[in-house]
Amino acid sequence: MAFATINSAPPTQASATTTQIAAIENAFGAEPALKKRIYDAIGSIPQYSPLFEDIARYTCGLRTRNANPVQPIQILQDEPVAKKRKLENGTGAGSTQSLVDLKTHNALQFYMQDVSFAMPQRKKLTLEVTAGNKYLRARNQASKEVEFGVPLNKIQHVLCLPVPEKSQRQFNFCVIPQYADGINPPPEGEPAPEAIMWTVNNGPAKSAFSGHGQQIGIGDGETSESLVRRVLDENLSHIRVVRPDAQEFVSAMLEAHRKGEKAYHIKAFRGSKEGYLFLLSTGIFFGYKKPLLFFAFENIDSISYTSVLQRTFNLNVVARAIGSDETQEFEFSMIDQADFSGIDSYIKTHGLQDASLAEARRAKRYNINGAKTEETAEADAQGAEGELQKAQRELEDQEDEEEEDYDPGSEGESEGSGSTSEEDSDEDQDDDADGNLVDELGSEAEDIPEDDL
Known part of the structure; x- marks a missing residue:
C-alpha cells in the first residue's frame, strides 16, 4: 500500500506542472512518453526542475543550429x-x-x-x-x-x-x-x-x-x-x-461495397483518368488522383451537359480564376444518367448553369452552408430548363419531324405508283398557286382589256 501511495502522487504533481515549463514543452512536445517521464521525475524530486529545463533549452538550441534552410x-x-x-x-x-x-x-x-x-x-x-x-x-x-x-x-x-x-x-x-x-x-x-x-x-x-x-x-x-x-x-x-451533405447531393446509386449506405460520389472520367466528383456546399471537388481539382462557386462561370446518350452524359465546367478574364473548360465524361436528376438540382440550386450569375458569385463568396443568393432564388423560381432536358427535347422534336416527312404509302408500292402520287401532289400545288395568284390580283385582273390578253 505504501508503494502504491508513493507512485500515485507524482502524476498529480506532474500534471499541475505540465503547463508551467515552456522549455520542456518546446523540446519534447513530439515525444509525449519522454516528456511524461521528465515531469514524473520533477514531481518526485522538484529540485531537478532547473536541470531538466537546461537540458530542454540545450536540446532546442541543437535543433536550431542543425536545421539548415537550404x-x-x-x-x-x-x-x-x-x-x-x-x-x-x-x-x-x-x-x-x-x-x-x-x-x-x-x-x-x-x-x-x-x-x-x-x-x-x-x-x-x-x-x-x-x-x-x-x-x-x-x-x-x-x-x-x-x-x-x-x-x-x-x-x-x-x-x-x-x-x-x-x-x-x-x-x-x-x-x-x-x-x-x-x-x-x-x-x-x-x-x-x-x-x-x-x-x-x-x-x-x-x-x-x-x-x-x-x-x-x-x-x-x-x-x-x-x-x-x-x-x-x-x-x-x-x-x-x-463534408458531403445529403441536402446538397446524394447519389441515386447506393454504396456498392457497403449495402444500404448512401453514396455521395459520382464516378467520372477526366480524359483517361478515372475519379470521383463530390458536390459540396462550397464547390465541386474532383479526385483522388493528381492533380486534385476544386471548383469554388466563385470560380465557376457556367456548367453545361454534352454528349447526352441513353445511359451516360458529360459535364462541362467553365471556370475562371479570380481576377482573370480568361476561362478554362473542364470536361468530365461517362457520368451515369441515374445521377442526372440530383446533379441538375444541385446546379440549379446554386445558379451554376447561368454564366450571367458568375459575377454575383464572385462578388459574394458563399458561406459554409452554401446559402442562396437573390439571383439564384429568382432563377429557381423561373424554373429554368436544364441543358440536358433541352437536348432531350430537341432530339424528340427532330424525331417528330422525321415522322411527319415519312410517307407510309410509298412502302410496298411500285415505283410507278409512287411517282404518280408525287406528280399529283405537284399538280395540286400548282393549282393552289394559280388560285392564290388570281385572288391576289382581284379586281385588277378584271380591268385588263381583252385585246391585251
Whole structure:
C-alpha cells in the first residue's frame, strides 16, 4: 500500500506542472512518453526542475543550429524529378514558410501516428498540428524529421470525404492551400503548391495526443475521423472542414461495397483518368488522383451537359480564376444518367448553369452552408430548363419531324405508283398557286382589256 501511495502522487504533481515549463514543452512536445517521464521525475524530486529545463533549452538550441534552410529533404531516389524539386525548394505543400520554420516550432497541439498520406508523398507519417495556430505538418516516424507542412492561415479549403468503393469505411482529408485548387494559379515566379491528403479509418485512433499531455487511444470512443475534424475546426479560425451533405447531393446509386449506405460520389472520367466528383456546399471537388481539382462557386462561370446518350452524359465546367478574364473548360465524361436528376438540382440550386450569375458569385463568396443568393432564388423560381432536358427535347422534336416527312404509302408500292402520287401532289400545288395568284390580283385582273390578253 505504501508503494502504491508513493507512485500515485507524482502524476498529480506532474500534471499541475505540465503547463508551467515552456522549455520542456518546446523540446519534447513530439515525444509525449519522454516528456511524461521528465515531469514524473520533477514531481518526485522538484529540485531537478532547473536541470531538466537546461537540458530542454540545450536540446532546442541543437535543433536550431542543425536545421539548415537550404538542406534538401531526404526523398526516395525513384521519385520524379519534378516532385523532388518541389520538395527540395519548400515544403511540398505550397507554404511560403521555409522548412527551418516548420522544424523549429516544436510545441504541439495535436498529433496522430501511423497516418497514411497519399499527397504530396505516399507513406505513413505522423500528422501534427503545432500550438498557437501555426502549422499543419507531417513528420517522418523513423528519422523524426519534418517532411512537409503548411501554415494554417494559408489553407483555403479542408474537405473530409468518404473513400468510395471500400468494404471498410474510410475518409480522405484533403487540405487545399491557397493556389493549390487547380483553378487559381500562383503569382508569377512562385511555384505551384500541392494539396495534402491523408486517409483515416472509421475506428478509434491507435495513438494520438491532444491538448496538454492528454493521450488519446483505443477505447476513448471518438473515431479518427471525428477527432481530426474536431482538431482542425478548433485550430482553423477562417474556414471549417466541409463534408458531403445529403441536402446538397446524394447519389441515386447506393454504396456498392457497403449495402444500404448512401453514396455521395459520382464516378467520372477526366480524359483517361478515372475519379470521383463530390458536390459540396462550397464547390465541386474532383479526385483522388493528381492533380486534385476544386471548383469554388466563385470560380465557376457556367456548367453545361454534352454528349447526352441513353445511359451516360458529360459535364462541362467553365471556370475562371479570380481576377482573370480568361476561362478554362473542364470536361468530365461517362457520368451515369441515374445521377442526372440530383446533379441538375444541385446546379440549379446554386445558379451554376447561368454564366450571367458568375459575377454575383464572385462578388459574394458563399458561406459554409452554401446559402442562396437573390439571383439564384429568382432563377429557381423561373424554373429554368436544364441543358440536358433541352437536348432531350430537341432530339424528340427532330424525331417528330422525321415522322411527319415519312410517307407510309410509298412502302410496298411500285415505283410507278409512287411517282404518280408525287406528280399529283405537284399538280395540286400548282393549282393552289394559280388560285392564290388570281385572288391576289382581284379586281385588277378584271380591268385588263381583252385585246391585251
